Amino acid sequence: MPKVTYVSDEGEVRVVDSAVGDSVMQTAVRNGVPGIVGECGGVLSCATCHVFVDEALLDRLPPMTDLEDEMLDGTVVDRCPNSRLSCQLKMSDELGDLRVTTPEAQE
Amino acid sequence: MTRPTIDFDHQSVNYRDNWRHMAADFHATGSPIAWSEHHDGFWVTASWDAVHQVASDWDTFTSVNDLTGTENGGRGQTIPQMPYRLFLGESDPPFHTERRRLEAPFFTPKALRNWGPVVARYLGEALDQVAAKGHAELIDDVLIPATARTTLYVLGYPADDWQDAAAAAHAGAYRLPDEPEYPHAEQARLRLGFREMLAERGKNPTGDIISALATGTVLGEPLGLDAGESMMNALVFGGFDTTVSTAASALIYLSRHPEQAERIRTDKAYRRNAIEEFLRFYPPVAGLSRTAVKDTELLGQPIARGERVLMWLAAANQDPLKFTDPGTLDLERENARDHVAFSAGHHRCLGSPLAKLELETMLETIFTRFPDLRIDPDEVVGFPSIGGVNGYVAVPATFTAEV
Ligand code: HEM
Ligand code: FES
Numbered sequence: 001m002p003k004v005t006y007v008s009d010e011g012e013v014r015v016v017d018s019a020v021g022d023s024v025m026q027t028a029v030r031n032g033v034p035g036i037v038g039e040c041g042g043v044l045s046c047a048t049c050h051v052f053v054d055e056a057l058l059d060r061l062p063p064m065t066d067l068e069d070e071m072l073d074g075t076v077v078d079r080c081p082n083s084r085l086s087c088q089l090k091m092s093d094e095l096g097d098l099r100v101t102t103p104e105a106q107e
Numbered sequence: 108m109t110r111p112t113i114d115f116d117h118q119s120v121n122y123r124d125n126w127r128h129m130a131a132d133f134h135a136t137g138s139p140i141a142w143s144e145h146h147d148g149f150w151v152t153a154s155w156d157a158v159h160q161v162a163s164d165w166d167t168f169t170s171v172n173d174l175t176g177t178e179n180g181g182r183g184q185t186i187p188q189m190p191y192r193l194f195l196g197e198s199d200p201p202f203h204t205e206r207r208r209l210e211a212p213f214f215t216p217k218a219l220r221n222w223g224p225v226v227a228r229y230l231g232e233a234l235d236q237v238a239a240k241g242h243a244e245l246i247d248d249v250l251i252p253a254t255a256r257t258t259l260y261v262l263g264y265p266a267d268d269w270q271d272a273a274a275a276a277h278a279g280a281y282r283l284p285d286e287p288e289y290p291h292a293e294q295a296r297l298r299l300g301f302r303e304m305l306a307e308r309g310k311n312p313t314g315d316i317i318s319a320l321a322t323g324t325v326l327g328e329p330l331g332l333d334a335g336e337s338m339m340n341a342l343v344f345g346g347f348d349t350t351v352s353t354a355a356s357a358l359i360y361l362s363r364h365p366e367q368a369e370r371i372r373t374d375k376a377y378r379r380n381a382i383e384e385f386l387r388f389y390p391p392v393a394g395l396s397r398t399a400v401k402d403t404e405l406l407g408q409p410i411a412r413g414e415r416v417l418m419w420l421a422a423a424n425q426d427p428l429k430f431t432d433p434g435t436l437d438l439e440r441e442n443a444r445d446h447v448a449f450s451a452g453h454h455r456c457l458g459s460p461l462a463k464l465e466l467e468t469m470l471e472t473i474f475t476r477f478p479d480l481r482i483d484p485d486e487v488v489g490f491p492s493i494g495g496v497n498g499y500v501a502v503p504a505t506f507t508a509e510v
Contacts, residue, residue, distance in 0.1 A: 039459070039460070040455055041451060041452070041455065043452065043453045043455065045207065045211055045214075045453075045455065045457065046215075046216075046460070047215045047216055047217075048216060067204070067208060070208060070211070070212065071211065071215065073212070073215075073217070074211075074212055074215020074216060074217045074218060075215070075216060075217060076216035076217055076219075076220065106216065107216050107219075107460075
């Protein structure tokens with residue numbers, strides 16, 4: 001079972017087992033991890049699931065679609081090169097464990 | 108297998124007066140899916156899970172309103188089927204995805220930061236008009252002007268021309284197109300105006316939604332005037348009465364619960380959760396429909412190709428499998444935000460962040476300026492029919508006048 005490590009903007013760490021096929025957003029919401037809202041349920045229309053992905057893991061991730069790229073322009077904390085919308089990051093055994101930092105605010 | 112049936116017509120007086128009981132009885136059957144013979148026949152489901160399934164699986168349940176009979180036979184988002192096509196709401200991917208992305212940037216968390224002051228200004232101006240009088244008709248004097256001007260401003264439509272748009276939206280919200288008082292002429296006149304404005308912004312884009320529609324492309328082709336007009340139409344007619352009716356329901360409740368009103372005014376986290384619970388408990392939209400484009404099953408019930416399914420959103424918000432003690436309004440309910448008042452899936456309300464921002468501003472500001480707001484429930488007049496939007500014709504209020 002792959003694990004997601006969520007680090008808050010204040011440095012608090014939560015490690016959560018995720019079900020294969022669930023997204024990093026769903027894993028957070030299901031486990032009550034603060035810092036990710038996921039208002040739209042994962043259909044790329046709310047930009048409230050913004051995370052910063054650990055640089056070392058960045059190129060293991062699937063590339064972002066144009067729509068994700070556009071929505072990332074609308075996050076309330078400005079995007080960085082390692083920003084992703086976590087509803088688009090589906091957990092799998094091939095991808096393995098992930099480590100993400102959540103921004104100070106999503107809304 | 109015989110079909111479970113239900114005598115269900117969301118446009119009826121019986122529905123208006125008894126929908127909460129009907130929803131509870133339907134859930135009590137243990138399998139809230141049944142066939143209604145009204146409006147040429149349709150399935151209705153009250154299950155929260157089934158609503159999510161239908162709303163997410165567009166490959167099986169289309170939103171298309173195929174008025175010309177040249178697409179997939181879909182009969183659109185509303186029952187009865189509407190004669191006017193909604194190019195955003197009544198479309199499927201890939202068209203839907205491409206159309207929606209033209210408007211999505213205007214409703215992101217970042218964009219909302221710009222709209223906050225706009226919402227506050229228009230609400231403040233509406234309240235200024237009534238503050239010295241000590242009484243107000245909340246719908247016509249406060250809530251409609253504030254939401255209408257906000258929505259039009261966000262679109263890039265001259266916000267001071269709000270009266271015609273608001274009147275046409277309000278009069279259409281609780282009538283069906285075949286009723287004599289339906290505002291056909293008013294809506295047609297506005298739509299003509301939308302087209303002119305789109306043509307003009309196409310030449311001189313100004314960075315607003317109308318300009319984005321006027322210059323936008325879909326799968327490599329220009330969006331076009333018909334789709335642009337229809338998408339403006341949806342924003343103008345979809346954004347006022349829904350938000351207004353939720354605000355009014357919340358104000359009526361809070362005017363009789365002063366301790367809760369006081370917490371709403373002062374405690375932001377409480378206020379935000381309360382708004383989710385108001386949306387769960389007083390959902391303005393009764394339900395929305397999809398058409399099956401292949402034979403399928405829902406909650407074990409076979410659904411045939413061509414049959415419609417009404418996602419009874421208001422009743423899904425009362426699903427006891429999802430919400431404990433669903434018939435109780437609990438402003439601190441932990442999972443209130445799981446309601447489906449905004450629907451679900453890829454058509455989930457695009458304007459929901461704006462609607463919630465408006466609701467928050469309204470509740471906070473109104474109880475700050477008029478802390479002793481009183482609404483006599485006997486004077487509240489609801490819409491005669493609530494199968495489209497569950498809203499109000501009149502909500503008179505009194506309060507200590509500002510000096
Ligand atoms: C409390 C207020 C509101 C409620 C309850 C509400 C409800 C809904 C619902 C249930 C849908 C889904 C339709 C479907 O599943 O087929 C929807 C769609 C939509 N709403 Fe809202 N709405 C509200 C306010 C607004 C506002 C303020 C705006 C914009 C200014 C807006 C714009 C839209 C648009 C553009 C769609 C179409 C989305 C699509 O099909 O992709 N709504 N709304
Ligand atoms: S959950 Fe809405 S964009 Fe990711």
